Amino acid sequence: MDRILVNGGRVLKGEIPISGSKNAALPILAATILCRGAVTLKNVPMIRDITSMVAVLRTLGAEVRVERKENRVTVNTERIVRPEAPYELVKTMRASILVLGPLVATLGRGRVSLPGGCAIGTRPIDIHLAGLEALGAEITLEHGYVIAESRRLRGGYFRLPFPSVGATENLVCAAALASGRTILENAAREPEIVDLADFINAQGGAISGAGTERIEIEGVGSLAPREYSVMPDRIEAGTFLVAGAITGGRIAVRPMRRVWLASFLDTLDQAGVPVAVEDAEERITVSPPYRFRPVEVRTAVFPGFPTDLQAQMMVLSVLTEGESVYHETIFENRFMHVAELRRMGAHIEIVGKSAHVRGVPFLSGAEVMASDLRASAALVLAGLIARGRTTVTRVYHIDRGYERFEEKLAAVGADILRDRDAANEARMGS
Numbered sequence: 001m002d003r004i005l006v007n008g009g010r011v012l013k014g015e016i017p018i019s020g021s022k023n024a025a026l027p028i029l030a031a032t033i034l035c036r037g038a039v040t041l042k043n044v045p046m047i048r049d050i051t052s053m054v055a056v057l058r059t060l061g062a063e064v065r066v067e068r069k070e071n072r073v074t075v076n077t078e079r080i081v082r083p084e085a086p087y088e089l090v091k092t093m094r095a096s097i098l099v100l101g102p103l104v105a106t107l108g109r110g111r112v113s114l115p116g117g118c119a120i121g122t123r124p125i126d127i128h129l130a131g132l133e134a135l136g137a138e139i140t141l142e143h144g145y146v147i148a149e150s151r152r153l154r155g156g157y158f159r160l161p162f163p164s165v166g167a168t169e170n171l172v173c174a175a176a177l178a179s180g181r182t183i184l185e186n187a188a189r190e191p192e193i194v195d196l197a198d199f200i201n202a203q204g205g206a207i208s209g210a211g212t213e214r215i216e217i218e219g220v221g222s223l224a225p226r227e228y229s230v231m232p233d234r235i236e237a238g239t240f241l242v243a244g245a246i247t248g249g250r251i252a253v254r255p256m257r258r259v260w261l262a263s264f265l266d267t268l269d270q271a272g273v274p275v276a277v278e279d280a281e282e283r284i285t286v287s288p289p290y291r292f293r294p295v296e297v298r299t300a301v302f303p304g305f306p307t308d309l310q311a312q313m314m315v316l317s318v319l320t321e322g323e324s325v326y327h328e329t330i331f332e333n334r335f336m337h338v339a340e341l342r343r344m345g346a347h348i349e350i351v352g353k354s355a356h357v358r359g360v361p362f363l364s365g366a367e368v369m370a371s372d373l374r375a376s377a378a379l380v381l382a383g384l385i386a387r388g389r390t391t392v393t394r395v396y397h398i399d400r401g402y403e404r405f406e407e408k409l410a411a412v413g414a415d416i417l418r419d420r421d422a423a424n425e426a427r428m429g430s
């Protein structure tokens with residue numbers, strides 16, 4: 001039960017190294033199931049969600065070597081024989097569902113616990129299942145588990161009713177070893193889908209069109225293991241750019257590319273934050289704004305504004321004179337940071353799926369509770385600009401998705417530390 005303590009008021013300055021992408025590493029780890037042999041992945045962030053996916057792979061029978069300091073994970077899939085992801089693991093991380101497609105493609109059967117309720121909405125998996133059916137899998141549900149079975153998947157046509165990221169990933173994996181050609185339409189276009197397709201192609205797969213709404217997958221007989229380096233995390237980069245902007249500092253993130261964050265960077269620009277992109281260096285820098293301006297943000301599928309940066313961006317609006325409006329169109333219940341920001345003095349009203357933020361002159365530090373991954377990051381950001389001390393509890397949410405979060409912020413001047421003794425203190429009743 002660690003907590004993070006932040007004293008507000010420091011101006012951040014410097015360059016922050018960006019870790020490997022959580023949302024690319026998770027599906028790629030699941031996709032290692034498709035290759036027979038030992039696959040080494042580089043630039044894997046050492047965060048809790050990766051530990052959870054490694055636990056899932058080990059339960060299936062994979063031998064996994066994690067080299068934390070090197071950010072390297074090697075998965076040997078030769079002994080994967082038990083195609084089952086149990087509830088104890090899936091409940092800690094929804095993305096466990098990503099092993100379903102690879103399992104049915106290789107072992108002819110996958111049995112994965114239904115993810116169940118999730119802090120940011122119900123998040124069903126109906127699109128994953130309808131897509132697998134279109135490739136010839138038989139789907140049954142029993143005792144809280146979903147079972148997908150097929151002796152050999154066959155290529156097919158499937159139009160996703162909504163461009164779900166996870167469903168696109170599951171289907172790309174399932175189709176990679178199916179017989180014949182698969183066409184996915186209305187597919188998700190997120191950069192992490194491109195990274196997954198690049199990974200599978202590097203192992204001998206034949207996927208084209210990733211990054212567009214139409215993906216074509218020519219099934220191949222087998223995939224041979226090759227080393228692969230995971231792309232950088234655009235959500236981590238966006239989070240640190242907001243940290244720089246709100247503290248009136250100059251923060252660079254690297255490596256990062258404009259195309260991965262275009263709509264977020266445009267919104268920063270509209271908010272009055274000067275953004276410099278050096279594509280050759282893969283560096284993006286924010287400088288102190290002359291004056292912040294209110295913004296209207298609507299989360300959307302890529303290339304729209306990422307829902308995973310909505311909470312962090314909102315912190316920028318909290319002190320901006322005028323009214324900013326945030327529309328959340330991807331998930332239900334994704335305003336859980338709002339109640340805590342209010343406790344710090346923010347003026348935010350929720351009307352349906354929109355949050356109306358009216359700028360206040362200052363925030364005051366408070367004890368706040370992390371509720372989900374991105375909401376928690378937003379609370380730390382708020383702590384950076386609040387008067388006095390902010391204590392963020394339940395930081396295991398942050399540890400799910402950010403590697404050395406407080407260390408990276410401290411390195412550019414934040415007055416922040418992790419209090420590992422929180423549990424002892426609580427036990428002592430002090």
Ligand code: UD1
Nearest residue numbers: 023026095123124125126127128164165166167308330331
């Ligand atoms: C992924 C990301 C997450 C990000 C999200 C949207 C990972 C590990 N997680 O989550 O960080 O916030 O994309 O960019 O990559 N839906 C259905 N039926 C389905 C699947 C999804 O109705 O079968 C709905 C969900 O309930 C949700 C919306 O579609 O409202 C988006 O979900 P999806 O794109 O699948 O997100 P994830 O893959 O879960």
